Amino acid sequence: MSINWYPGHMAKAKRLLGEQLARTDLVVEVCDARLPLSSRNPDLNTLLANKRRLLLLNKADLADPALTKEWERFFRDQGIQAYALNTLASARRLLPLIENALRDKIQSGQNRGIRRTMRGMIVGVPNVGKSTLINQLKGKSTIKAEDRPGVTRSATWFRVTPYLELMDSPGLLWPKLSDPLAARRLAYIGSIRDEVHDVYQLALSLLDELMASHPELVLSRFKLQDESLRGPALLQAICQSRGYLLRGGELDEERGVTAVLDEFRSGKIGRITLEKAPMGQEPDEA
Ligand SMILES: Nc1nc2c(ncn2[C@@H]2O[C@H](COP(=O)(O)OP(=O)(O)OP(=O)(O)O)[C@@H](O)[C@H]2O)c(=O)[nH]1
Ligand SMILES: [Mg+2]
Secondary structure (H helix, E strand, C coil): CCCCCCCHHHHHHHHHHHHHHHHCCEEEEEEECCCCCCCCCCHHHHHHCCCCEEEEEECHHHCCHHHHHHHHHHHHHCCCCEEECCHHHHHHHHHHHHHHHCHHHHHHHHHCCCCCCEEEEEEECCCCCHHHHHHHHHCCCCCCCCCCCCCCCCCEEEEEECCEEEEECCCCCCCCCCCHHHHHHHHHCCCCCHHHCCHHHHHHHHHHHHHHHCHHHHHHHCCCCCCCCCHHHHHHHHHHHHCCECCCCCECHHHHHHHHHHHHHCCCCCCCCCCCCCCCCCCCCC
């Protein structure tokens, strides 16, 4: 898959993050709980240097809860403060976490009779829910947030409580991703634009992955019986089962592709985590 998925606005975003870092007390990194390694951009480590950080495993409602617990444990073992979150249901859980992470800063101000506004920068790859998180905390959907990557185009500060400002930022992908599996998985969760992929191949490879890890969920969602189906034959069986037909009676595979990708992304196939936490290993942030 050799594709240009690093549009100009991402290079700009990287510059902006660097510029805003000096006025930031804390960085809140958002990744996708279904893909906790591959949806973390390793560039952020160098870019954010020694800033205090929280890691949110967002969209936890779409991920396997037991595996999310393992991921939380894995990151905490590495000294990373990681928390699962469902932004749509309980974004406000972030506020005490931020307060806790900044307790000494807040306290030292209070000792001098000052309560300064704290500033947190929200960063992460596209489509993980950064803008939605700020909307939920503000209690108003004033920021554009949609289920596709590249929605936010500039970095903007928003006051979410009397003493907290959060900065929304454009999703940041890396210029080149050498691991094709990680690239595909980022596409499955909608962090890389569908336009740059062959979506037919993408749906087939997603189906293959799901048949290897969760065959029962695929068979039950698409009302199929044959566990041995793979590749184009599986997609065709899905179209048949759903009655996706073109006017001449031919299978409407395009509709099948859309159904597979959309239904995975929205969790309708099941709560599926694509990456397992490595046990007893250093994090591999490829
Ligand atoms: N199920 C679920 N969906 C979520 C959650 N958080 C965000 N979303 C959805 O994810 C989609 C992307 O959200 P955005 O807030 O636009 O993501 P973003 O990270 O700002 O994306 P970019 O601006 O493109 O970088 C939207 O359809 C949200 O409703 C969550 O915790 N669970
Ligand atoms: Mg956004």
